[in-house]
Amino acid sequence: MRQLLCDALLNSLPTVEYVGERSGFDALKAKITDAFQVAEQKDEAQITLPVGYNSAAIITDLPDATHFMLSGNYAESGYAYSGKMDILGKVLTAKYILPVLRGRYGAYGAGVYFDAAGMTCSVAGLSDIDLAVEVWQGMGEYLRTIEITQKEIEAITVPAVKEFDEYYNDSDYGATLAFSEKTSQDIARTRAEMLSVTAADLRGYADLVDAMVAQGHIFAVTGKDEADSTAVDFGYYAHADTLEIAPRLTKTPGSYISGKTHDAFCPDDFLTRAEAAELLARLVADQRPASGRSPYPDVNEQDWYFDSVASLSEKGILNGYEDGSFRPDAQITRAEFAAVLAQFVDEGNALPAAEYRDVTARDWFYAPVMHLANSGFLTGYDDQTMRPDAPITRAEAVTVLNRMLGRTYADTMQHPFTDIAGHWAYEAIVAASND
Numbered sequence: 001m002r003q004l005l006c007d008a009l010l011n012s013l014p015t016v017e018y019v020g021e022r023s024g025f026d027a028l029k030a031k032i033t034d035a036f037q038v039a040e041q042k043d044e045a046q047i048t049l050p051v052g053y054n055s056a057a058i059i060t061d062l063p064d065a066t067h068f069m070l071s072g073n074y075a076e077s078g079y080a081y082s083g084k085m086d087i088l089g090k091v092l093t094a095k096y097i098l099p100v101l102r103g104r105y106g107a108y109g110a111g112v113y114f115d116a117a118g119m120t121c122s123v124a125g126l127s128d129i130d131l132a133v134e135v136w137q138g139m140g141e142y143l144r145t146i147e148i149t150q151k152e153i154e155a156i157t158v159p160a161v162k163e164f165d166e167y168y169n170d171s172d173y174g175a176t177l178a179f180s181e182k183t184s185q186d187i188a189r190t191r192a193e194m195l196s197v198t199a200a201d202l203r204g205y206a207d208l209v210d211a212m213v214a215q216g217h218i219f220a221v222t223g224k225d226e227a228d229s230t231a232v233d234f235g236y237y238a239h240a241d242t243l244e245i246a247p248r249l250t251k252t253p254g255s256y257i258s259g260k261t262h263d264a265f266c267p268d269d270f271l272t273r274a275e276a277a278e279l280l281a282r283l284v285a286d287q288r289p290a291s292g293r294s295p296y297p298d299v300n301e302q303d304w305y306f307d308s309v310a311s312l313s314e315k316g317i318l319n320g321y322e323d324g325s326f327r328p329d330a331q332i333t334r335a336e337f338a339a340v341l342a343q344f345v346d347e348g349n350a351l352p353a354a355e356y357r358d359v360t361a362r363d364w365f366y367a368p369v370m371h372l373a374n375s376g377f378l379t380g381y382d383d384q385t386m387r388p389d390a391p392i393t394r395a396e397a398v399t400v401l402n403r404m405l406g407r408t409y410a411d412t413m414q415h416p417f418t419d420i421a422g423h424w425a426y427e428a429i430v431a432a433s434n435d
Helices: 002-011 022-035 084-104 129-135 139-144 150-169 184-195 199-204 205-213 224-229 271-283 308-316 334-344 366-374 394-405 426-432
Strands: 058-059 065-073 109-114 120-125 215-221 236-239 245-247
Touching: 058 224, 065 129, 065 205, 084 109, 084 120, 084 129, 084 139, 084 150, 084 184, 084 199, 120 205, 129 139, 129 215, 139 199, 139 205, 150 184, 150 199, 199 205, 215 224, 245 334, 271 308, 271 334, 271 394, 334 366, 334 394, 394 426
Parallel strands: 058 215, 058 236
Antiparallel strands: 065 120, 065 215, 109 120, 236 245
């Protein structure tokens, strides 16, 4: 187990920050070196996350276990790495992040770190993630008006360069030059850049920092209530106890459905699989487009639903059939719709005995249907049936989605539809079609 843990940690390229006396640093370094001597660098991780994995919250019940992180990468911001950014991170940590997050708000650890891939901001011991995001969003403005002397910069640079030299030359770290896949010229150039930082350089990085923060790649270890209540729109929840990863619906849905014509909603028309994909694509918190081609022979780039189907399939939210097809024009059944939506529900895990005459524990759809029903999002019919194999109507679909989103009707809402007056789902349809 120790071998596996060490291998997994090293594969994630961990960073350890120490603040204190030199004697303590030497002791910590010796301890870490000893602990990881049995580990080997791995080419792949054992836990697979959705492609890109843009934001997530690890849900834990442990008290005081909060840890928040924001990351940004150069590829999305249009910048390239320089050794000057190493010093930028040290300056931001010492002059802005620690005085604010630890000094003012009581966090017991915080910092900003730059490497060849991008920027990472982290804070531990703070209960309010929105406060952490607000502080991170202030880094760019802080840099634009920073007042710092060259001597202050040098005081930060000298130990940083010493640490840099030790990292690439001290075999005790296990971070050898060969491991880094960098040449000696790369190391020399980065070192020279670190030694050449000026106050003007720091001010010039304000736009870079703003661009990195704006990417919104935010991760947290926190409780479920805290994750639900924050303004951060997490793309996924990962449960600390089970390591199960669940996609999330957005906290800020706008109007997500329109009529089939300008003034006709057609509430009792059946929903197709392509239409269901289009609805869901508008509502997932992870709004990244597909990065590859369609995995289905019957879904092509020219199809109006291509982006939605390809994106949701790439994230593991939608699947096709055993023959490799998606069947976009086929009507989606109530069971199939439930199977997709159940991925977004993490409450009501205990499955009750089947309460519907046509749903049994032997059915492939039993777990997702009862999961949604047990959570109050999906209901059956007056005759005690669920009709799992029946196609779901447009009215039924928006009713379930509204319940999951917490979307409710208001008398002030407007709509252009002439075919929903008196319909049982009137309020749900109007709510779904309004911002």
